[in-house]
Amino acid sequence: MKKLINDPADVVPEALAGIEAAHPDLRVDHANKVVYRADAPRSGKVGLVSGGGSGHEPMHGGFVGLGMLDAACAGEVFTSPVPDQVLAATRLVDGGAGVLHVVKNYTGDVMNFEMAAELAEAETGARVVSVVTDDDVAVQDSTWTAGRRGVGVTVLLEKIAGAAAEQGRSLDEVADVARRVNAGGRSMGLALTSCTVPAVGHPTFELGEGEMELGVGIHGEPGRERVPLAPARDIAAMLVEPVLSDLPFDRGDRVLCFLNGLGGTPLIELYVLYNEVHRILTGSGLDVARSLVGSYMTSLDMAGTSVTLLRVDDELLSLWDAPVRTPALRWGV
Template sequence: MRRQFVNDPHDVVREALEGFARANAHLVRWDREGNFVARAQPAAAGKVGLLAGGGSGHEPLHGGFVGIGMLDAAVPGAIFSSPTAAQFEAATRAVDGGAGVLHILKNYTGDKLNAGIAAEIAAEDGIAIERVLVDDDLATDFEDDRSPGRRGTAAVIAVEKLCGAAAERGASLADLAALGRRVAEGSRSLALALSPLAHPGESRPSFELGDDEIEFGVGIHGERGIDRRPFAPADELARQLVEPVADALELGEGDQVAVIVNGLGATTNLELQVVFAEVARRLDARGVQTARALVGPYLTALDMAGCSVTLVRMDAETLALWDAPVRTPALTW
């Protein structure tokens, strides 16, 4: 049986938002009425507002990336559920400083639908809105007329960071949208789970795994993967993640990437650094430069044990944006 720090499972998101806002009151505020997280001190008028949203259970995404150099607001849904159109609309209006608002969304139907409704309503009042859709999950990269396409995963962190830096420098809404789409297109990810997650208040996991098995290509909501494979040493598991991603991006001699080795909730930083070491060695062997890296839990899946590997193509412009100052609860330099 899994034990968790939970009171009433129906209240866990609200209680977590209260704690998050109080712990980071110098950076963010929680708008209880609109149910979104925004900067404690709004950005200056004339700056494009950056807004992201999605289901809770992935902390620190997205609220942890609200602050100087990244997002202006984040909209949290229930656990693994899309925020409502009303939440998206309230947050959109709150961050509009006269230069428009950029919605950064992962490729999930509910997020797209509800953010789209909010955008239509806000547009009627003259608020210009653009959308960047992040769809980096290689596990769902297959042709099927009934498929919504690749899921959005950890590449959204790079999009939020790079667009956030550009917005602070005064980039226009159109330029930010173009930048975000370029970053998303140049990013791919893969994840695997060593053990499944359990929802708050639930003792049973989302799926069963044998002691000698891993779930390969797992989703960030506890979705089953595309393959069940034998458990193996860290270097072999890292190879299985990074090589298909590098192949998909056609990375080779002289290319530069940012690497995100992301923990899915119950994986220690010690283990993630071991995975990163092998990822970096594999890229070295291809002649690909690991220009920047993030290693840690940035987009989690409750208490899932596992990790994802994300590669993001980089160039001189995006490296400068990556290095630009950022101050948020989850990312600061």
């Protein structure tokens, strides 16, 4: 294992200290491993709290700031944060208008956020609403599993709901916007290599030189199938077609296309792939209204990508375009 670290046991706290040193707009509660806006709580503004296992950076700490999240809780690598952390974050950002929890659909995350919401309501009287993302079409049999996993749509939801909260909308209105984003978004991912968890020291799974894992999860969970390595134009079709047919997206739909890198894939390759994805989308009669290309929801050093499509209307587009100032997304300010 070659990594730019000191001690595997210190990766999460030292990365949080680095975020605090690099971004004066942000503060870190080191005891609870919470990144939060220096100006929190904002009176009368709905607070947005998210979080999850570490190893997916910049998600979620890199999305804290004006127009997006108010706080993010960092769990151990690939392990959900505990309720105490989420409770601390909820207290830090509650400005009296309630708090929205953005939770990815993993069993541990859902339960820990649920307990935190119960504790927050019991102990502080803060009103908490949770929205769970579950956009991964790679999970086909969602009735007999823990359900679809929350992946790329989470990034888009945090931006769009964050803009709605910044405009001063009520908790119910912000939650409605968030649910609309999750309902209108679908994703599919692919790995070229495994990732290596620092505390483990070796790759999570073995993938041959000539193989790819189609439908992989963001913790290295197995995907739909293992397939031979293919050129970008074929990979684009493998990712986009299951996404298009799932919602389904129809001719004339306006979409936001988010092409995400999983951590170990260079941007030049993402743009090669985006070119192919864009060609398929326009060829299918979709209007690609906005795009986001880059590594925003990673799986440590995994090489690979995910494609997320979100059906948008004027309202969602205007919220997407609204000012945002975070370490990872920054425009209009």
